[in-house]
Amino acid sequence: MNQPAVKSALRYAATAATVVAVVFAYHLVIRVNPTTVALTFLIGVLIVSANWGLQPAVFMALVATLAFNYYFLPPVGTLTIADPQNWVALFAFLVTAIIASQLAERARREAQRANERRGEAELLYKFSQQLLSSDNVVELLNAIPRYIVESFGVKAAAIALPNRPDVYRSNSTIHDLELHDLQLVCMRGEPMTDPEKQAMFMPLRMGVRMVGSMGVSGALLSRETLEAMSSLIAIAIERAGAIEKLGRAEAARESEQLRSVLLDSVTHEFRTPLTAIKASATSLLSNSGLDEAQRLELLTVINEESDRLNRLVGEAAEMAQLDANQFELQLGPHPMKDAVAVAIEKAKPALAQHHVNVQLPDNLPLVRMDKDRITEVVIQLLENAAKYSSPDSPIHITGEVGNRMVMTSVADRGPGIDDFEQSLIFEKFYRGRDQRLQVQGTGMGLAIAKAIVEAHGGKIGVTSQPGHGSVFYFTLPIS
16 A cells, blocks of 8 residues: 555544544543534544545544434434434534535645745745846856756756757756757747656747747646746846846947047157157257257257157056066065165156155065066156155155055155045056146056056055045065
8 A cells, every 4th residue: 555545544544533532532531412512523523624634524524423423412322313403403513514624625725825836936036036146148048947956846957049059958968858849839939748758848938029948847837837937037038138238338338438548548648759759850950050958958858758658658568468467477585675776766757856755664574576567566656656746745655564465655745536536546548537637647557556566466555635645555465
């Protein structure tokens, strides 16, 4: 005998035993009137119907009717009924018990369906949250079948889209869900069921537009659940596709904007030295009466502007290398003082009108760095401090240790940077709104400095208060 049959037999035996227990209690232990007996039997029928269903409850009602007649209705001890009123009472008891059991069974089924719907709603909510985990269409399509298996306990799941040749499966080794069936459902736009394989197929729709099709096998889910699943999947696929399109459009717009900014910046910065070189060379060639001092002055202009032009080309090339990660760091233990000293020496022309105050502790530990690259960073910070500060204002360089990092700071007394721009100034080609027309520059220097520092495993930042100057700082790991 199989397990369900055994369970059913035990339930019927338990209902019969309950009737026997009531008869024993009210017939032999305590004496009560027939009304109390009938109400007790009726409560028992309701409890059985609410827990085990209609059939065991009807069985108990019939057995209880016979027991009620035999033990509690006169003449007691027989199944005959002397008083016609007792026939009415017995019939009313039987009808009431059966109707009550039916009502209890209906309430039990509705409660069970409500619990099932609540469980399905919880599963669908969890499933919808999983569908929001990715904005990439391909990644989402690969993940959806796995989410279906995990959330709804099916054996396998698959997704197919008309504009993609692949079938996205929960398990590549299970092929219960054929491509032909998925394509057929997508073309017809109607659900399809294969009872032999316990497979169900649903179209994926966004309104009246067909997005694709889905299939599940190994469990027969309700039609409502499948329709809700298909709607959620269609919405998730459309959402991811829309986000991808928006991202591509935004990337194209930013690329065009960046190209425009780069062209404007490079054109302006290259034109200035080229104009000076061209004017000086023209003067030298067309005016042979220049004395030695005038010739020297023009040659100096050509030399300085050529250096500036060379540096602009170098910055652009270096920025391209950093973006492509096509550079190597020659890391080694070096004192920060050495890089600062070299940077001050190389930045002398820019620092001519400023006093540089260096306050680096003698016990500052060695730093693991590429000395030449970090020198570039310090030069950039010093030149920015000189460029944006008023003449004769001091520049301070300090150093300290914290969290196994050496932090080097360059402080100036320039106009300061507002909070909005403090994160933007390290982006490529960005220049301050109030300074871009007053101070020359390409907007590449701080971006290069940031890339170099981060390649060392450090961080670069700025603290500033408009009208009171800025402090640029960067950290490097201790060797």
